[in-house]
Amino acid sequence: MLDYPLLEALAAVHRRGSFDLAAAVLNLTPSAVSQRIKALEERTGTLLIRRGQPCAATETGLRLIRHLEEVTLLEQALAQDLPGPPAGPATVRLAVNADSLATWVIPALAATEGMLFDLVIDDQDHSQDWLRRGEVAAAITGHPGPLQGCDTVPLGALRYHATASPGFVARWLPEGATPAALAQAPALTFSDKDRLQGDWLLALTGRRFAYPTHRLASSTGFVDAALAGLGWGMNPEPLVASHIAAGRLVEIAPDTPLDVPLYWQYARLTAAALAPLTRAIRQAAAQTLR
């Protein structure tokens, strides 16, 4: 059998990025963590952690961490079937896109008993990468799959509206959302991975062009910035419907929503352990997504 405390040290160093942070999580000294990693590297005969800032697992290290996660989830499922006092909650690592987190995911997490959640927040075009690398047990992603060893559940689409404040529209788009005006009006961009504004402009105008933009990696920050007149951006309908109804925000081009389909993907091996979460995710998605 593998020496699981060593694997736990490996996973902690990779996830937290340093021996010091891993030691704090594990209630060990950094030197004890270092000894565990070295022992595991000697036994496997290969480098498992690339020392750096941050420290990161090698490919072999990632494979070992994925194995640890699978075993943890299997143990969790086992504990529910065994007599005796319940085991402590398992920590489940999930990749979630920020707009899902801000709109519909949290009730699903709260409805799932006996799990602690460690959320990795990434763009819906990139959250699947975390699952492919084996760093999360499941992901909410824009990719329909298939991914080797994983199952995919379609969740519906999150609808976005290109929105800004009435004052912003009066100042920057007095003659409507023309390419010339949009090339001057400041936009909002979540991060380098965020292509929603560019995709919407392409759908609206039939071409891509440069536009000035703020960068602000926060879903509610996007809405706040639109309300304050800082810029226009693609905002998820659940966050802006009441603002649009009250006239605090307007669509900069009427009736031109953008629908982003989302999927729940999870490692097949852990499907049983994740089943209550999968049920809760489907239910919550059905209430908010189209």
Place this chain on the structure above:
Amino acid sequence: MLDYPLLEALAAVHRRGSFDLAAAVLNLTPSAVSQRIKALEERTGTLLIRRGQPCAATETGLRLIRHLEEVTLLEQALAQDLPGPPAGPATVRLAVNADSLATWVIPALAATEGMLFDLVIDDQDHSQDWLRRGEVAAAITGHPGPLQGCDTVPLGALRYHATASPGFVARWLPEGATPAALAQAPALTFSDKDRLQGDWLLALTGRRFAYPTHRLASSTGFVDAALAGLGWGMNPEPLVASHIAAGRLVEIAPDTPLDVPLYWQYARLTAAALAPLTRAIRQAAAQTLR
């Protein structure tokens, strides 16, 4: 004189982390970006970008990028004093802690004309590092300074309350916030850098101990998770005051707030160009912070 288009390519590769993303920002081909970096490295006789995932500037590279930012801000200040059509807006990179962004910063940004903002979101204990490395022009930080070449303006303190839903308290803390109960009740932790929960527990109980926790790097996600009964966490007063007043959230230990003092730090060389932003930041902080 330095060749500034080369410096712009250097800054873009460092900030965006890859030649491809830099090329998209600059409207160039990746090969043109690569040629510019190589030309600059030949002229300076030193490596400026560490190729990797992500690509990052070397120390000399960072020094050149800081210089470019200073020149950009100086040009912006100059343009306001010159006749003729106004120059395009300058992009100002700022490090901001997530809770400030979620509570009081955006109105200050919206009140400042003629700037595009590129926000780096980091913990208040770490946002100053970005300024020290010269990667941002200013930072909202928990450090009172002083920092070489920078000025510091005290902004007041953001007040936090340890909050949870009434249902969570009834289930996990029926006899109050005792160490034994808090060692079992799931907490919320923003990231590895987030020490607020641990600091508050230390202040409340006089010692540090392990507690189960979810990880969720979103200010409004924290509040949503507390409302949904997922965990307890330190939430900023402006985000939870109305929930507490309405009984949707309660303090898990009454009248035990935690005040986190915040400061505005900026490079002295660019103080004049940043003056309108500094004014707006002070005004917005005065309305929300203590």
